[in-house]
Amino acid sequence: MRILFCSDALTIDGVTSYILNTGAALKRAGHEVAVLGRWAGKGFQQRYRQEGFTIITCPSISVGNMYFDMRAKYFRPDIIMTDPRRSFPLATRIKAITHSPVITYFLDPVEKTDRYGRDIASLVKYSDAFTTFEPDILSELYGLNSGVPVVKMVRPLDVFFSPSELPKREDFNILCFGRLSRYKTPGLFHMLDNIGLIQEHIPGFVINIVGGGGWRLFKLKLLARKLNASLGRQCVKITGTQIDPRKYIESANVVLASATSAMESAYSLRPVVAVCSGYFGRVKSENLNEAVKCYFSERYGKNDFAELLPEIFKIYDSYYDESFRDDLRQISRRLGDELSARETLRGFNEIISAIHITQ
Numbered sequence: 001m002r003i004l005f006c007s008d009a010l011t012i013d014g015v016t017s018y019i020l021n022t023g024a025a026l027k028r029a030g031h032e033v034a035v036l037g038r039w040a041g042k043g044f045q046q047r048y049r050q051e052g053f054t055i056i057t058c059p060s061i062s063v064g065n066m067y068f069d070m071r072a073k074y075f076r077p078d079i080i081m082t083d084p085r086r087s088f089p090l091a092t093r094i095k096a097i098t099h100s101p102v103i104t105y106f107l108d109p110v111e112k113t114d115r116y117g118r119d120i121a122s123l124v125k126y127s128d129a130f131t132t133f134e135p136d137i138l139s140e141l142y143g144l145n146s147g148v149p150v151v152k153m154v155r156p157l158d159v160f161f162s163p164s165e166l167p168k169r170e171d172f173n174i175l176c177f178g179r180l181s182r183y184k185t186p187g188l189f190h191m192l193d194n195i196g197l198i199q200e201h202i203p204g205f206v207i208n209i210v211g212g213g214g215w216r217l218f219k220l221k222l223l224a225r226k227l228n229a230s231l232g233r234q235c236v237k238i239t240g241t242q243i244d245p246r247k248y249i250e251s252a253n254v255v256l257a258s259a260t261s262a263m264e265s266a267y268s269l270r271p272v273v274a275v276c277s278g279y280f281g282r283v284k285s286e287n288l289n290e291a292v293k294c295y296f297s298e299r300y301g302k303n304d305f306a307e308l309l310p311e312i313f314k315i316y317d318s319y320y321d322e323s324f325r326d327d328l329r330q331i332s333r334r335l336g337d338e339l340s341a342r343e344t345l346r347g348f349n350e351i352i353s354a355i356h357i358t359q
Contacts, residue, residue, distance in 0.1 A: 001031045001078045001079060001194065001352075002031070002032045002034070002073060002076060002077045002078045002079070003023070003026055003031050003032065003033050003034070003077065003078065004036060004072060004077035004079070004080050004081070004085040004094065004100070004223055004256045004313040005019045005023060005034070005035045005036070005037075005081045005082070006036055006037060006080060006081070006082040006090045006091040006094065006257050007015055007019060007035055007036070007037035007125040008038060008087040008090065009084075010035055010064055010327050011043045012112070013179065013258065014259070015083050015085075015086070016043055016106050017044070017260060018083075018107060018155055018260075019035055019044075019048075019049055019081075020051070020160075021103075021155055021159055022081075022153075022155055022157045022160075022344060023035065023048070023158065024051045025089070025156045025159050025310055025341035025345060026158075026290065026344075026345070027051055027342045028159070028341070029341075030160070031334045032054070032257060033051075033052070033053045033054070033253050034053060034054035034055075034056060034074060034075050034077070035053050035054070035055055035056065035057075036056040036057070036071065036094070036229045037056075037057055037058065037087065038057065038058070038060045038063070038274060039057045039058055039059050039060075039104050043243075044055070044094045044243060047243055047244065048204070048241060052059065053275065056071045056072070056075070056077065058110045058317065061085070062095075063086070063089050063090045063093075063110075063341040064089070064090050064093045065350065068090070068093075068094070069093070069094070069097055069268055072094045072097060073098060074099055076098065077094075077098055077100045077101060079100060079101060079102075079103060079133070079157035079352075080094055080095055080098070080100050080101070080102045080107060081102075081104075082102060082103075082104055082105070083104070083105060083106070083107055084104050084105075084106055084108075084118055084127075085108070085118055085252070086118075087232060088104065088117070088118040088122070088123065088126075089117045089118060089328050090231070091104075091126070091293060092117070092122070095126060101128035101129070101355050102126055102127050102128050102129075103128065103130075103131060103351055104123060104127040104129070104130055104131070105131045105132060105136075105153070105234065106130065106131070106132040106137050107132070109136070109137055109140060109299075110136075110137065110140040110141065110144070110277065111140075111293070113161070122145065124146040124147075124148055125237070125288075126150050126218065128149075128153075128271060128355045129148060129149045129150075129151060129349065129351045129354055130146075130148050130149070130150045130152040130179050131151050131152065131341070131351060132152065132153075132156050132273050133152060133153060134285045134292075134293075134295055135293055136291070136293065136299070137259075138150065138152055139329050140165075140263055147356070149351070149355060150355035151286050151347055151350050151354060152194070152347055153243075153344060153348055153350075153351060154338065154339045154340075154343045154344055154347060155260070155338055155339065155344070155345030156262060156339060156341040156343070156344045157263060157264060157267045157331075157335060157339045157340070158336060158340050158341055159334065159341050160259070161204075161246065161249075161264050161267055162267075162268070162338075163267065163268060163269050163271060163329075163332045164267040164268055165268060165269070166253070166270070166319075166325070166328075167250070167251055167252075167253060169316065169320070170204060170341055171204050171206055171214065171255045172202050172205045172206065172226075172254075172316060173205075173206050173208055173251055173252050173253045173254075174191075174205060174206065174207045174208070174252075174253070174254055174256065174271075174312065175194055175210065175249065175252035175254070175255045175257075175265075176188050176191075176207065176208070176209045176210065176211070176255075176256045176257070177211065177245060177248065177253075177255055177256070177257040177261045177265065178210075178211050178257050178258060178259070178261045179211050179212065179213060180209075180211050180212060180214075180217055180220065181213060181214025181216070183276065184258060184276050184277065185213075185276045185292070185307055186275075186276075186278075186305065187256060187275035187276070187279060188209070188256065188275075188278055188303050188304040188316070189324045190308060191207070191256070191305075191308060191309065192207070192223060192227065192236070194229055194309055194322070195207075195230050195231070195235075195236075198309065198312070199231060199235075201309075201316065202312075202313070202314050202316050204260065205235060206235055206236075206237060207235060207237065207324070208237045208238045208239060208248060208251075209224075209238050209239060209250070210221065210240070210242055210248050211240070211241065212240055212241030217238065217240055220238050223236075224236040224238050226235070236274075245261075245264075246268075246287070247261045247298075249264065249265050249268050251271060252265070252269070253268050253270075253271075253272065253315075253316075253319070254272075254273065254312060254315050254316075255270045255271070255272050255273070256272075256273050256275050256308075257272060257274070257277035257296070257333065258274055258280075258295070258296050258297040258298045259276070259295050259296055259297075259298040260273060262273060262274050262283065262291075262296035262297070263296060263335060263339065264282055266296075266328075266331050266332065266335055267331075267332050267335045267336055267339070268332070269328050269329065269332050270328070271283075271296060271315045271324075272296070273308065273311050273312065273315075274291055274294075274296040274301070275296035275297055275305070275308065276296075276298050276301060277298060278301025278302055279295060279297065279301045279302045279303075279304060279305050279307065279308060280296065280297035280301045280302075280305055281307060281311060282311050282315065283296065283331060284327055284331070285327050285330040285334070286323045288331055288334060289336075297312075305344045
């Protein structure tokens with residue numbers, strides 16, 4: 001089956017990452033996968049090509065153009081996949097040309113889709129199926145009573161990530177992983193503002209900040225230089241945007257992240273403190289369902305980061321306890337069972353059956 005993913009701009013964000021992981025699972029199952037969208041600087045193009053995706057892109061002021069129309073018609077997709085926001089108008093344009101059904105996958109709550117051309121009425125009119133992997137968003141989609149089939153299809157973790165042995169505790173590596181937006185960085189700045197407390201409890205710590213963010217990245221580089229000078233060593237490292245974060249997760253002793261970054265890290269057997277604009281806390285087997293429900297602090301959390309450093313210290317102190325490591329293994333197994341490529345394919349096949357396409 002030929003599957004065409006629409007992406008407004010192939011920059012590194014949640015949409016392009018979803019396409020990479022989901023598309024790779026579909027490609028490895030024997031489907032042909034293409035990605036179409038405007039070129040806008042560094043993105044996942046290299047990794048898309050490594051997975052054998054067809055890349056259809058060019059600089060463009062508008063979301064669609066005649067070149068995209070021509071290439072999409074030549075590709076002859078059996079299915080178009082799109083998010084409901086920036087790339088949805090492109091998907092509807094391609095649908096009018098190819099007459100291919102559209103699967104709309106929701107990575108954000110439904111109420112965010114309120115602009116003309118990607119409002120609820122347009123989503124219902126032009127979508128042939130809705131899908132998501134978040135429980136609350138799934139409930140919202142069912143609540144629309146739109147008549148559009150709604151199917152849970154997970155984003156797979158195991159196409160690129162796998163559990164790996166924890167590194168030794170020496171040079172304790174605190175990985176802050178994710179886009180450096182205003183929404184995602186309050187916990188990071190709280191930690192940096194209290195770096196002296198970390199130095200007292202974990203003398204050999206390193207804070208590795210991985211992610212892009214425009215002027216915030218520049219601000220963090222200046223702050224890191226100041227903090228490193230005050231402590232007399234290079235303890236805060238700013239790595240910036242990375243198209244493949246696996247080696248950073250493998251070398252981490254604890255990960256501060258939210259959303260997909262947190263899921264990937266927890267599946268990789270790393271202790272995770274879920275933090276975004278609000279604070280959720282350390283992900284444990286006992287609160288994993290709640291962590292999944294709030295998408296690892298992406299959807300909600302306490303507006304208080306007072307527990308962040310004490311939680312990191314607890315992880316440091318219990319790092320070699322067998323009960324601590326057994327809990328990490330339980331979390332990884334549960335995420336691996338639910339968010340696997342096998343489950344992605346099961347959901348995809350269910351969608352295909354719901355919209356009556358013969359593979």
